Amino acid sequence: MTARFNLQRVLLTVLLLFVAAIVLLPFFWMISVSLKPATEPFSIPAKLWPDAPTFANYITAFRPEFRTYFVNSMIVSGATVAITVTFGTLAAYCFTRFQLNVLSLILGLVVLAQMFPHAAIIIPIYKMMKNAGLLNTRLSLIIAYVTVTLPVAIWMMHGFLAKLPITLEEAAAVDGAGPLRTFFDIIVPLSRPGIVATSVYVLIVTWQEFLFALSFTSTKEMRTLPVGMNDFIGQYGIRYGELMASSVMVSLPIVLVFFILQRQFVAGLTAGAVKG
Amino acid sequence: MIKTDKWMIWAFVGPTVLLLAVMMYYPMIGTLIESFYSTSFINPKPEFVGFSLYNKIFSSGNFGIVVRNSLAWTIGVVFLQNLIGFGVALLLNQRLPGQGIMRALILLPWILPGVVAAILWRFMYDPQLGIINSFLIGTGLSNTGIAWLAQESTAMIAVIIAAVWKGFPFSTLVFLAALQNVDREQIEAATVDGASALRRLFDVVLPAMRKVIVVNVILTTILTFNYFDMIWILTRGGPRDATHIFPTKIYQVGFGQFRFGEAATYGVLSVLMLSVLVAFYFIAQGSGRNKRAKA
Numbered sequence: 001m002t003a004r005f006n007l008q009r010v011l012l013t014v015l016l017l018f019v020a021a022i023v024l025l026p027f028f029w030m031i032s033v034s035l036k037p038a039t040e041p042f043s044i045p046a047k048l049w050p051d052a053p054t055f056a057n058y059i060t061a062f063r064p065e066f067r068t069y070f071v072n073s074m075i076v077s078g079a080t081v082a083i084t085v086t087f088g089t090l091a092a093y094c095f096t097r098f099q100l101n102v103l104s105l106i107l108g109l110v111v112l113a114q115m116f117p118h119a120a121i122i123i124p125i126y127k128m129m130k131n132a133g134l135l136n137t138r139l140s141l142i143i144a145y146v147t148v149t150l151p152v153a154i155w156m157m158h159g160f161l162a163k164l165p166i167t168l169e170e171a172a173a174v175d176g177a178g179p180l181r182t183f184f185d186i187i188v189p190l191s192r193p194g195i196v197a198t199s200v201y202v203l204i205v206t207w208q209e210f211l212f213a214l215s216f217t218s219t220k221e222m223r224t225l226p227v228g229m230n231d232f233i234g235q236y237g238i239r240y241g242e243l244m245a246s247s248v249m250v251s252l253p254i255v256l257v258f259f260i261l262q263r264q265f266v267a268g269l270t271a272g273a274v275k276g
Numbered sequence: 277m278i279k280t281d282k283w284m285i286w287a288f289v290g291p292t293v294l295l296l297a298v299m300m301y302y303p304m305i306g307t308l309i310e311s312f313y314s315t316s317f318i319n320p321k322p323e324f325v326g327f328s329l330y331n332k333i334f335s336s337g338n339f340g341i342v343v344r345n346s347l348a349w350t351i352g353v354v355f356l357q358n359l360i361g362f363g364v365a366l367l368l369n370q371r372l373p374g375q376g377i378m379r380a381l382i383l384l385p386w387i388l389p390g391v392v393a394a395i396l397w398r399f400m401y402d403p404q405l406g407i408i409n410s411f412l413i414g415t416g417l418s419n420t421g422i423a424w425l426a427q428e429s430t431a432m433i434a435v436i437i438a439a440v441w442k443g444f445p446f447s448t449l450v451f452l453a454a455l456q457n458v459d460r461e462q463i464e465a466a467t468v469d470g471a472s473a474l475r476r477l478f479d480v481v482l483p484a485m486r487k488v489i490v491v492n493v494i495l496t497t498i499l500t501f502n503y504f505d506m507i508w509i510l511t512r513g514g515p516r517d518a519t520h521i522f523p524t525k526i527y528q529v530g531f532g533q534f535r536f537g538e539a540a541t542y543g544v545l546s547v548l549m550l551s552v553l554v555a556f557y558f559i560a561q562g563s564g565r566n567k568r569a570k571a
Contacts, residue, residue, distance in 0.1 A: 009372065016372050019382075020378055023441075090289070095289075106293060109296060117547060121299075124306030124307055125303050128298075211505070229395060270450060
């Protein structure tokens with residue numbers, strides 16, 4: 001019995017190692033190639049680690065346009081996170097606390113909107129942006145990103161706020177606090193874990209958004225990192241070293257944020273999904 | 277119930293209502309209207325053409341390919357992503373050495389920006405320099421390497437594998453959280469009754485997770501059906517349309533050829549097809565529940 005149990009454990013551990021290899025090998029390969037000197041050729045079978053690792057690819061890849069894309073991505077993502085999470089928290093609060101038919105209808109429309117393919121609505125939005133003179137601006141991306149991330153943000157905040165006991169607000173009301181003060185002094189501080197989780201999710205989505213950025217921006221000054229990376233494929237040809245170095249630099253900020261806030265993020269994300 | 281303050285409610289919900297109306301519902305209706313008008317780069321003035329764009333698309337032969345590809349892509353990715361995601365969740369739910377670290381690292385592919393993931397896979401699939409072909413040649417499984425993305429027979433499988441790699445950690449995350457909510461006592465009772473691990477899985481764990489699985493399958497179906505980045509970077513819909521799905525086709529027709537009317541028509545058709553897919557799940561789920569209730 002114990003022998004069989006141990007064998008089973010060994011087999012499962014081997015399986016876990018195999019999964020780990022599948023998940024992590026591409027990352028390892030990405031970092032390995034990013035450190036490979038341009039002079040060192042690709043060989044068959046592939047060498048797993050360069051003979052003389054160097055940061056040269058990073059230095060070449062960190063060219064002025066890359067820096068511009070980086071700044072654009074930070075501005076667009078930062079603004080989107082701030083606006084989406086604010087709007088989302090305000091709306092989700094109403095959906096969880098006030099029972100009005102019109103609010104249920106709006107919540108239904110919010111959920112339905114998640115099904116709209118971005119590719120299907122992008123042309124009218126493109127024309128609106130064009131008429132408003134907003135094409136090829138960061139503002140056009142921020143507006144689009146807030147719109148497409150808002151439904152999920154409301155959904156996540158809804159899952160979180162629904163679990164906050166209403167008794168605290170009732171106590172505050174008895175103490176004579178108005179609804180606005182109750183919201184800002186009691187609900188917002190208590191919602192911090194939910195706000196953090198939602199912010200990380202919105203950041204992950206906007207940091208990588210590609211379709212709107214590709215369609216709305218036309219000059220290097222306005223492009224974000226994903227579109228910039230797409231341009232690099234053409235420009236760099238098969239200079240994979242530089243391509244991988246910029247890939248690492250694009251991914252690093254989001255991976256760092258994720259690992260710092262992982263606990264709260266996972267708890268917040270799964271709370272809504274599991275409750276379903 | 278706390279006091280309802282109408283003014284506050286509208287101030288709080290207002291921005292959301294405004295954005296959804298102007299940026300989601302108005303464009304959706306706009307797309308529908310656009311699909312009845314013909315506009316092109318040469319002739320930018322809209323001209324009402326009725327259903328002729330629909331007729332044009334239905335009779336072009338492209339449409340059948342896009343529908344078939346969208347189905348293969350969506351079902352392939354959703355099925356594999358959730359199956360693998362569930363298997364890995366079961367694995368991470370055991371007390372195994374190193375599973376703490378793996379729970380943290382498993383999400384890496386999902387956080388990785390889609391464009392970066394796509395570039396990475398494009399590189400790994402490279403016939404000369406890619407690590408996949410290097411492995412195949414090194415182990416003697418292939419003599420020359422396979423041009424995964426350049427031939428019609430392998431391109432779809434290749435893009436599906438890349439998308440599953442990127443997407444399955446999300447399913448694992450959701451299923452892992454749900455597994456921890458399954459009633460321990462029920463599992464232990466089944467163990468005492470002599471049920472094997474497989475029986476426990478099918479009789480206790482899966483029924484308890486039914487709702488989570490259905491919600492996650494619907495969610496991943498919507499996300500996958502609308503997923504643009506991976507295919508666009510890996511193949512641009514090629515070779516010879518072998519991987520064109522609705523989002524890539526809409527982008528190509530709209531922003532590549534500036535045939536906005538036709539792109540909008542594809543957009544309307546894509547919404548219809550996605551609705552059919554999602555409705556199908558709801559019906560399947562409903563009939564499954566009825567059967568269980570009767571048994």
